[in-house]
Amino acid sequence: QKEVEQNSGPLSVPEGAIASLNCTYSDRGSQSFFWYRQYSGKSPELIMSIYSNGDKEDGRFTAQLNKASQYVSLLIRDSQPSDSATYLCAVIRGGPNAGGTSYGKLTFGQGTILTVHP
Amino acid sequence: KAGVTQTPRYLIKTRGQQVTLSCSPISGHRSVSWYQQTPGQGLQFLFEYFSETQRNKGNFPGRFSGRQFSNSRSEMNVSTLELGDSALYLCASSRTGGHYNEQFFGPGTRLTVL
Numbered sequence: 001q002k003e004v005e006q007n008s009g010p011l012s013v014p015e016g017a018i019a020s021l022n023c024t025y026s027d028r029g030s031q032s033f034f035w036y037r038q039y040s041g042k043s044p045e046l047i048m049s050i051y052s053n054g055d056k057e058d059g060r061f062t063a064q065l066n067k068a069s070q071y072v073s074l075l076i077r078d079s080q081p082s083d084s085a086t087y088l089c090a091v092i093r094g095g096p097n098a099g100g101t102s103y104g105k106l107t108f109g110q111g112t113i114l115t116v117h118p
Numbered sequence: 119k120a121g122v123t124q125t126p127r128y129l130i131k132t133r134g135q136q137v138t139l140s141c142s143p144i145s146g147h148r149s150v151s152w153y154q155q156t157p158g159q160g161l162q163f164l165f166e167y168f169s170e171t172q173r174n175k176g177n178f179p180g181r182f183s184g185r186q187f188s189n190s191r192s193e194m195n196v197s198t199l200e201l202g203d204s205a206l207y208l209c210a211s212s213r214t215g216g217h218y219n220e221q222f223f224g225p226g227t228r229l230t231v232l
Contacts, residue, residue, distance in 0.1 A: 094217025104151040104166025104215035
C-alpha cells in the first residue's frame with residue numbers, strides 16, 4: 001500500500017464545474033497536509049495547506065480533512081481552463097502521536113491530472 | 119520577496135561523472151529539502167538540512183549527498199552518475215522544516231545523464 005494515494009486520473013471537467021480531487025494516506029502520524037499544483041514542465045506550486053479536521057476555503061479552492069478516515073480532498077469551484085494541471089497531495093509526519101516530526105520530508109501522492117475543457 | 123532559486127536550470131552529463139546543484143532558499147527560511155522527480159517514481163524526498171545539519175534523509179544511495187552553508191544556501195552532489203539519475207531535481211525551503219511549515223519549491227534543475 002502506498003503511503004499517499006490519489007484518485008486515478010485523468011479527471012476531465014467542463015469549464016465552470018466543480019473539480020473534486022481526493023487523497024488518502026496510510027500513516028496515522030501524518031500531521032499536516034498540502035495540495036500542490038504542477039503545470040507541465042514547471043515545479044510544484046503550493047495552493048493549500050490544512051492542519052486540522054474540517055474545511056478550509058481560499059478563493060475557489062476548498063480543502064477538506066478527515067483524520068479519522070485518513071482522507072483529504074480538494075475542491076475547485078468554477079473550474080477554469082487555466083486550472084488544467086497535475087495536482088499533488090502531500091503529507092508530513094509530526095506531532096506527539098507520530099513520536100516526533102519527520103523534518104522537511106513531504107510524502108507525495110502520484111498526482112491527478114486535471115483537464116478543464118471549455 | 120524573492121522565491122527559491124536553483125542553478126543551473128539544465129545539465130547534461132555522462133555516466134560516471136559527478137554533478138553539483140545549488141539552491142538558495144527564500145530569505146528567512148532556514149530549512150532546505152531536496153526532492154527527485156521522475157515520471158515513474160514521482161516526487162521522492164532526498165534529504166533535509168537545517169542550520170547546516172542534515173536532519174532527515176530519504177532512501178537514496180550514498181552517491182547522493184548534500185550540505186548547507188551558514189547563509190542557508192544548499193548544494194547537493196551526485197557522484198558516479200547513472201542513467202537512472204536523469205530527473206528533475208527540486209529544492210524546497212521552509213522556515214524551520216517542522217510539520218506546520220509550508221514548503222515552497224524552486225524551479226528545479228533538469229539533469230540528463232547520457
